Amino acid sequence: MDRIPKPDKRWHTVNAWLLRQIDSGEWPSGMQLPSVRELARLFDSSIATVQRALAELEANAYVQARPRVGYFVAKGTAQVQGFDLASVTVNVDHAVVAMLAQAASNTTLSLSSAVLHDELAPQVLLSRCLASLASKADLALAGLIAPPGLASLRRRIAGLMLQRGVACGPDDILVTSGDTVALELALEAVARPGATVAIETPTYYGILQTIERLGMRALPIRTHADSGMDLEHLEWALKRGKVDVVFLNPTLQNPRGFIMPDAARARLSQLAQAADVPIIEDDIFFDLVDEAQRPRAIKHYDVTGQTIYCSSFSKTVAPGYRVGWCVAGRYRDAILAQMFSRNLAVSSLAQRVLDEFIGRGYMDEHCAKLRGRLAAQAGVMEALVHSVFPAGTRYVAPRGGFIHWVELPGGTDMLALQRLAAERGCNVGASGMFFADGECGTGLRVCLGRVITPQVMGGLRVLAECAGLSRP
Incomplete structure (x- = not known):
């Protein structure tokens, strides 16, 4: 039986009023909201109606709940009507x-x-690939494959990228030690310590760890459950020079699970290009989206080379292989130089197994x-x-x-x-x-x-x- 209450649509009225209070500046960042009971009395509505309105605001990072205390305007909330766009450590x-x-x-x-x-x-399929490679006596399975990675695997990945709306060649692709390393290399290539990184909120903790480790600051941009990053909010920040790089996970976003629509992706790319701000696109879950619902990568709309696309096989095929890749655009040489300086070669055996896996048609x-x-x-x-x-x-x-x-x-x-x-x-x-x-x-x-x-x-x-x- 469905136990979720179905309050009437008065929650929309409560939600809209609370939102105006925040966006207008009447309620600044960090301020405590009236209690649920006080709001229920104010609107002559049920507590469930008020809770529904507050839940929507919390889901979109306008407010934060503190157990046994109440609701507060979210710290660092950047209202699109003209409030300070405060980044956070x-x-x-x-x-x-x-x-x-x-x-x-x-x-x-x-x-x-x-x-x-x-x-x-796919343990059985991977084992078949491994056995096939082991039977090839002339293949040096233990030999080092230096960056940018195994040429035949990069050709296979270029084929995968076509499914994502990105036309690129093997030389455009850098094979990395998983998606997280690709993301860190990308962020280091485009920004320096102290830079401000616009992120979805909430967002994948690995993105936050990378920002923290590199001594940068985050500018949380609110998200919507159906469309992802709020582009009005982002545009406001970009126009005021508050953003050095945009870092997002738009497909089956971790943790909220939304898929940013194609139109929003195109608009995001336009905004970033107009502001000359790079985008780092984390697209690790693409292959888990049904083929009929798959969006085009943000990289598809990139005409200046300023979007760095990152992905991996870790969430779909082989978590332990730690093989990812990035299509780095105009930052390719900078990232490749980092890989050589840090000796970031990727397991040759893992690359060869995945090359065989895709070549046999096992991926689809x-x-x-x-x-x-x-x-x-x-x-x-x-x-x-x-x-x-x-x-x-x-x-x-x-x-x-x-x-x-x-x-x-x-x-x-x-x-x-x-x-x-x-x-x-x-x-x-x-x-x-x-x-x-x-x-x-x-x-x-x-x-x-x-x-x-x-x-x-x-x-x-x-x-x-x-x-x-x-x-x-």
């Missing part, structure tokens, strides 16, 4: 380390790490099967949210992939939820690691890159139970 590394350490433990169930588990990886075969399995799991997740999670929980099923973003009711104590879930043998990460300032909201990222066994189903029910126990 990133502070998430400690939370990420704690989450990954828990995820590596074999003693508890982890639903926090975005890793494709062995049972969903495997990804089609994987998409079907993940779609079924999204159906399970949606059913659970509607049946066992607390009333007021909001969830939009992603159009592919295995990362699910669940918005728990306002006021949920996320630290208490983590503690209670861990005591029951289930680990989840803090939502704060998806926000540049580390502030905890009520978003919960659930990763299902695995077969849903009775143990996993039990873990999801534990999360729902603990969420209910963590309400004020």
Whole structure:
């Protein structure tokens, strides 16, 4: 039975009024909002109606909930009507380390790490490729392959890029040690310490870690569940010279799962080109989108070479191989120089296996099967949210992939939820690691890159139970 309340549409009125208060400057960054009860009395509406309006604002990073305290205008909120566009110092590394350490433990169930588990990886197909390579006595499997990487693999990747709307040749592609290394190389190539990086909020913690590690600052740009980065907000920042680089994950975004529409991608590219600001596009989940719904890469709209496109095989084929790539445009030589100076050669065996894997036609075969399995799991997740999670929980099923973003009711104590879930043998990460300032909201990222066994189903029910126990 659907337990999510269905308040009347008066929540739109409440939401619009609160938004005007924030955008007009009446309520500045950091200010505490009136309580839920006060707002309900003001609008002569139910508490559920007010909570629905606040949940929408929180989902789009206008406000932040502090358990047992109330709602506050989000720190660093940059209102498009003329407020200061305040960048922030990133502070998430400690939370990420704690989450990954828990995820590596074999003693508890982890639903926090975005890793494709062995049972969903194409183990048999990869083994065939490995056996075929081993049978070729004249092939030097242990030989070093220097940057930019195995030529035949780069030709295969150029073919994959055509599916993403990007026409490029093997020489345009640099093979990297996974997607994260590609992202770091890209950011170092286009910006220096102290630079301001416009990011989606919330965003993938790996992007935040890279910004933090390189001594840069983040400018959080709010996002919408259906269209991604708010381009009005971004345009306001670009026109005022507040952005040195745009860094985003527009396809099955981690953690919210949206797909930025093609029209918005084209507009983003135009804005960045007009401002002469580079874009770093993290597109690691592309192959998990159904073929009929696939967008063109932002790189498709790049006519100046200022978009750096990064991707990897880690989320689709071989998490342990750590093979990624970037199409670097006018920054190719700068990134290649970094790779040589840091000796960033990529495993020759992993490159050869993936070259064989794609050449045999296994890539399309495997990804089609994987998409079907993940779609079924999204159906399970949606059913659970509607049946066992607390009333007021909001969830939009992603159009592919295995990362699910669940918005728990306002006021949920996320630290208490983590503690209670861990005591029951289930680990989840803090939502704060998806926000540049580390502030905890009520978003919960659930990763299902695995077969849903009775143990996993039990873990999801534990999360729902603990969420209910963590309400004020």
